[in-house]
Amino acid sequence: MSKSFLRNVIGEYMPTLGDMDEKVVIVNADLAGTCRNRGFVEKYPERAFNMGIAEQNMVSFAAGLACEGFIPYAFSMAPFLTMRACEQCRTDIAYGNRNVRLIGVYAGVSGGISGVTHWALEDIGIMTSIPGVAVFEVCDANQAKRLLDYSLDYKGPMYIRSSVEPTEDIYSEDIDVTVGGSITVKQGNDGAVLCSGVVVQYAIEASQMIERETGKHIRVVDLYSIKPIDRDAVIDAARTGHVMVAQDHNVAGGLGSTVGTILAEEGLGVKFKAVGVPDQFVAMAHAPYLYKKFGLDANGLAEAIKNLY
């Protein structure tokens, strides 16, 4: 299987998106290069705004552009977008229900050796707790492109996070992406892994490993629409009796919290485990090392699934 870098896929798809709709504009905070926006900036210089290293102004400015009918795509590293400009996301974007697309790269610990300051351990918790924001995490190149297509017509604010780690190309070009959707990447009725983003590829691998070792068929569900979430997919997964959630995010406030709440609300007694980044700060290291350390790699996930039985 080939791999893609989602940051490149998203950034380099922006000129195409700009071709599709003249209302598409980009705002950057001195990370146009990092976010792979140079192509758009060169093609549509008048529709690209670089605010300098000023994320708060970038997000508010995007809100203002949306007030005038544009669809601004505000790019930055996820922690700067969702934490430095948190109140701007909430008050200027969400409260006003502006059609801004907040594009956060460096999801989870994928920023690796840049360290804690450049990791987004909290962005899902933050953004899902802001009313009216549709929150997504993409795991694949085609999914990212189709979500960007989808974002042209969606009304209201969106937050899209993506990893800078390479991801397997899982989906075909015509993959259907929608708010509140999910994709069952691998069938199975002996248990289910609910996950998003970079972890999806590791979950598929873990499921294959378990199948070889034990003959158990573990379902893998890509919950790319984190909010609103595909509640039916969660309930259906619970029918397998064993549910594990895995996400490159602090275990607190991430997908595990959302899924756990649904299971409790529905009164579904299942074996349950949430895997993520532990609720503590650790020093910088390469992402694969960290995924192994946190049990988010294929071996770690397989081990955690087996421990459910």
Added chain:
Amino acid sequence: MLSVKELEKAALEIRINLLRLCNREVIHIGGDLSITDVMTVLWLNQMHYNPQDIHEEARDRFILSKGHASAVTSFCQAALGCFSPEDVINEYATDQGRFSMHSCNLVNPYVEVSTGSLGHGMPVACGIAAGLRLKGNHTSRVYTVMGDGEQSEGSIWEAAANAVHCKLGNLVAIVDFNGLEADGTINEITGLGNIADKYRVFGWNVIEIDGNDVEQIVKAFGALPDPQTDVPTCVVAHTVKGKGVDFMEGQVRWHAGKISDEQLSACIDSLQSTYERRWSA
């Protein structure tokens, strides 16, 4: 265009409405009164804004960055006919009302952008100004009214630097420089110093006026550069917090508050006689 006398009469009525409201609810009366004259001229004389067509493309945009001056904004809009002053007084701070401590677009469509937390309106106004340019609207202006204490917010200066860089000559940022913030004087609390100089250094076109002198306000707004030009304008309005009410003027404790029936009638008498003395001569 209204005459100075007519504008001063309108400002008088807005002040009386503010005080009537202040007799019923705690409002940010000090900062409402300091900016009343600027807001009166802005809404009744300066801005192109049709209450019957509030989404008209050609309208001027108004963003209240000092969101706690919602009452004076609502009374200015009432003076334009968006709703009545009695609507504002009756609905203010009620559970299903359109008006409250800060402006909210969810219930009041005349609010272009909901505000309250400081340091937000100005950066949003910059985005709006850039958006107008981008879509080829070269006639509308974006007006934003900020507090002086609000100038401590870092986001204001992110926007101030970028507005010049983006050549937003269609942006008019007004600072209500009344010298007081919630905890004390600007000099005691933040030492912001000369706000006008700071905007000058950032590259803005700066106009300093007595923000409680209607004639000066009219003149300043009349001399604004064409919205198609490239340099944003900052109007530093030197004002008096609590302007027009002797016991409130320059008093920190009247940042927000409520007045008694006796205070209300004394205030109204005083405001009316001041106006009459000025225009009877």
